Amino acid sequence: MNKAATHFASTGNPAIATEEIKLLVLDIDGTISGKSNTISKPVKQAIAAAQARGIQVAIATGRMYRSALRFHQEISSVLPLAAYQGAWIQDPATQKIHRHLTVSREIASQLLDYFEQPQLRSLLSVHFYINDQLYVRELTRETKIYAERSGITAIPVGDLRQTLNNEPTKVLALCDDTAVIDKILGNLRRQYTPAELYLTTSVATFFEATNASVNKGTAVRYLAEELLGLQSTNVMTIGDNFNDLEMLEYAGVGIAMGNAPAAVQAIAQWVAPTVEQDGAAVAIEQFLLS
Template sequence: MNIELLVLDIDGTIAGESNEINPGVKEAIAKVKAQGIKVAIATGRMYCSALRFHQAIQSDLPLIVYQGAWIQDPITQVRHRHLPLSLESAHQLLDYFEQPALRDLISVHLYINDRLYVREIANETEAYTMRSSVKAHPVGDLRQALTTEPTKLLALSDDIELIDNIWGTLRKRYTPAELYLTKSVATFFEATNPLVNKGTAVRYLAEEYLGIKPENVMAIGDNFNDLEMLEYAGIGVAMGSAPPGVQAIADWVAPTVEEDGAIAAIEKFL
């Protein structure tokens, strides 16, 4: 199979606990690029948070962020795509998370124009902003701050069962045509525009931007938010830490990020 584009997730794929790309992974990526294969990043992170990883691997392609809702070229600053949540959907979700039964159990993050807005700075938010290297703007009731369509909504809790219950409840309430609902890690529930997922973003990058076919694409990811791009790519690789449902659709399962699974996948296929 002639691979012309390699697409990489960040967290759990090329960056582990250290929150950095280790030298071995950078070297493997450099060898891929030396063969003439393009390399891109597709992440749920904010644009400002993902930029340093894009620079670290010296990619010359647009950067896919916010699960594919936002695609921007860091070199030219051209934004190729921005598909935000509707104000109606965002207000409905915020009303749901402001229920007394949930309000004190969940931290909600709202992303508008690549800025992070929160009700208050909770422990989960502190941990998130530290890893993401971003600033959170506490505004009280997020519904009052919602005057512009947000790019994404994220709900965080250390209670994995609670996040699973929220995901299950809202998937019954909204069809895929109304909202795209996913999890990027076990403690993160995410909601975006229904046209958004990494699969449609990678399709845009491959077919419209580069003019190549799905069979010329290889993608590596580790969680449910990577599902669509792994299905789209000619070679879809799941990391060893990926949930069983993600591993099941992959063409190959690599070792975990801490075991340099991305290097193993690159060496096996490229």
């Protein structure tokens, strides 16, 4: 019995979930998209097979809306797309924005002050996301790699305070040294309560800050309960990182990828194979198609 099967053996019977699940919500990076930055054929086929059984499929991602849109279109989702950890929920078909929650100018300025301390400034690439555009101080190597993978254009402005006539949807600090990101996360979690700011990492090199009411759990709850009239027991979610924790905890069936950190796997009800092993397809087949 593999690790996933061993984990599941202690939590229940997949046949029960098969009948109850009406909504499947997927993360993108590390879940349905790996190193190739595309969705593999087996994953697309599994998603299509679930949809053919009447199961609605949606995306919840930390990506920008414009960056996530091609994935939403590729899986033929008819639901709104939850981007920026759910801070921005928009229906691509109607262009209706269901939710847009921002970080206050005051807090965004405070975060910038923190990032620009002498010991941090040279280590970090700081990103402000405003009205679905990416603004940066300068085009660092890390930012160029990020922008290319995301399929977007970063706009260098020098002093990011120039952008704060509008409130950011998200603030991100990027550093290849994961110890630096861990330290920033720890320090800022001591400085801001969960009622003031939602802080997380979507990958080990990304520190992310959004409005306190934002996380993928509240985004999935909105899609399920407000739009579709479902309950959490009707929802299955699949994710691979700390920004997926809340949606894994909310769902009746929360699946962690095999490439997820141990702490994320620990709260999931089932652990799928890795993204490079098409783990999302395996999970969909196990719970929704068998």
